[in-house]
Amino acid sequence: MTQRRLYAFNGGVHLEGHKAVSAVLPIADMPLLPRYVVPLRQHIGEPARAVVELGQRVLRGELIGRPEGYVSVGVHAPTSGRVVAVEPRPVAHPSGLNDLCVVIEADGQDRAVDPTPLDWHRMDPSALRNRLREMGLAGLGGAVFPSFIKLNPGAKRRIPILILNGAECEPWITCDDMLMRERASEILLGAHVMRHMLGAERVLVGIEDNKPQALACMAEAAAGSDVEVVAVPTVYPAGGGKQLTYTLTGRITPSKGLTTDVGVQVFNVGTAYSLYRAVYLGEPLISRVVTVTGHVGTPRNLEVRLGSPILDLLQAAGGELPGATGEVIGGPMMGFDLHDTSAPVTKAVNCILVKNADLFPPKPAPMPCIRCGECARACPVELQPYELYWYARHRDFGKTQSYHLFDCIECGCCSYVCPSHIPLVDFYRFAKSEVWAREREKQAADLARERHEFRTFRLEREKREKAERLAKKAAERLESGAVAADDPQAERKKALLAAAIEKAKQAKAGVQPKNVDDLPADKQREIEAIEARRQQRASMTASADP
């Protein structure tokens, strides 16, 4: 283990860990299930597009969802079997809405596609990233951001430091802890590939000091290499990307930026492990370690195929005990309530925490804010949560933004410490969604207005051009003597033509584009440019005429 100068971020909270409960037994493989429900949206970004048909036979590791768009990764069959449905099913999402899933009936043989380990050292970096994209790699720490994007250092940007996040600061969760205890060397092999891809010079592993065994195992695996395994103080949210970066390096990530802005990339240890499997074993991301803990018979960690119904995980952990009051997906600070236990495990599910009334008593009724400032002292981002609450509550969303609403990481520290028990984070989520909704509305309104303005302009222009054309034609006819001299109607026709010319002239003079008075400068320039082009084209056609 390495001693380093550490930096303490503001506030945070000290929580009861409850880690030992689920860290007694080693990680166990979930037995093969008869049926898997694999959501196509398991990562941040665009969902994958199903590439299998009803009744199709698939092998373990076969691509069943192709990445769609840039921010997207592939989805694979967790076992061999037959596709029996591609339909919306309940998924583990805060909204409780259904989402498109591929349902696979296992044939029990669990035959895999031929593994193709990657020759990462010699592969073109871009080709390597594409392979990882297809293999479905996404961050397993909770945000499930596609890993291949984070592994692209960009043309100019240097990423000198790679941080492996083993902090696991949420109470109850031990999947990273157990993974580090049991598979430290594999994690470091994965980190080695990451380091190569990023061109990083140093690798730091940050682990909260409440996990001495994980620290020891990782240090042992790192012995002889220059990977630094560092114990960081146990204070929630030590595992936040920007917080861990600051703790380990003292580098402050810009308020609206990413850790890469200060030359640091952060990956969860579980992601490093899945990268190892992808690169060395040629296996796409089809399983992960999930902690099942809380009010269950045998709290433990399970190696779970993605798509396994959560109900089966609960069963494998001894089942919910009498008095269970619901399940949380993730930890108690940032996790969300599960609506339906038939929902499957996805790449994002790191923990299933079964609640009971003792462990999670009902929240006391909120009282008015007394501006005590506890929230500000607890905020790891150094916001003034009570001010944000004030403005969010009074729907002054402009002010919430000038008080840095979007720097809030929703860690929940403020809600936790509030003596008035105000659900502060709820107010910030509400304010954020309102701001987003208003921005969308504003964009739509701007677009509609621009279109309307241009349409008005175009109609007026066409009217003017038509008048000009008619005038020209009339003049030509008049000159060419289209009107015969002996025509008794001649005088009347001439008069009519002259009147038409006059009318066209008037129209030309009178027609001004409407609704273009208060155009913004850029719009004005755009119109001028269009006019200039039209002039140019007109002169070109004129000169081209014989």
Next chain:
Amino acid sequence: MPAPHLVAQHTSVRSVMLKVLAALIPGILVHAWFFGPGIWVSLLVCTLFAYAFEALALAMRNLPLRPFLTDGSVLVTAWLLALSLPTLAPWWLYAVGLLFAVLVAKHLYGGLGQNLFNPAMVGYAALIVSFPAYMTQWPAPVDLAGHTPDLLESIDLVFAGQGAVSPDAYTAATPLDTLRTQVRAGEDVATVMQQPVFGHLGARGQEMVALMYLLGGLLLLAHRVITWHIPLAFLGAVVLTATGLNLLDASRHAGPLFHLVTGGTLLGAFFILTDPVSASATPRGKLIYAGLAGFLTVIIRAFGGYPDGVAFAVLLMNMAVPFIDAHTQPKVFGQAVKAKDES
């Protein structure tokens, strides 16, 4: 139920208020020791009226009684007002003070958490402009008084008015009052302060009560109910301003120690200015708010017409809090550094 699923169960508005009340107890005990049992009567009377007005306001506003009557906030107001007013004043004086504190300063502004001004100080200010004569009749220290009313006598004095005992027998001008009147009459500060009422540090009896408020304040600091910013800035500004005036003219202005232990300086520093609802809440804002309050306190004492300056200093600075807070917002994490994408 949205995240977080955990909340700190051990903390509540009530627990915060109870800690403040507990921290006042040493001062109250020492007060009773030096000035007689009258303080128990005024505390009780204030408590009763405070709850009566609070219940009335809650009922009129159709708010639930139970959570708000048990949050302890009105008890803090009652006790702070009781400790700021002369003991053994007639009961209606406390009633009027609490009417202004609870009904006007607190509930007309929207109740708990919404008041711009410190309720107890609004009550105090209303009384001192309305009934200045009653506000100077402080009981004399036990060892200097011709007579110290016992508990029954105290009850009688508060409820039945002046009975057999003349107020002159048990009250005395406070050191702040004595000094101001006599210095304005042409006496020298040093000569005036020879009198026994000035005690060791500046105020017989009261100086010990003030030290107990200091002790209570340190307990609040240790329990993280308050932060160091407000007491330090306030006391620092009191000391600096008093020292400055004292250096300018030592014959007319008492030194910093006198200002620290007399009047409401220490009670104000730890219990009144620190009322989170009406105080500035940002770290820099707290320093400005309390620093200016300390400056104003001494200036009002030195040049103003009131027996003490703390209440008006607090109220004046309460008014400035929204402005101060808006202009002292701390930088958020990463705000000082600019994102590369933006540059």
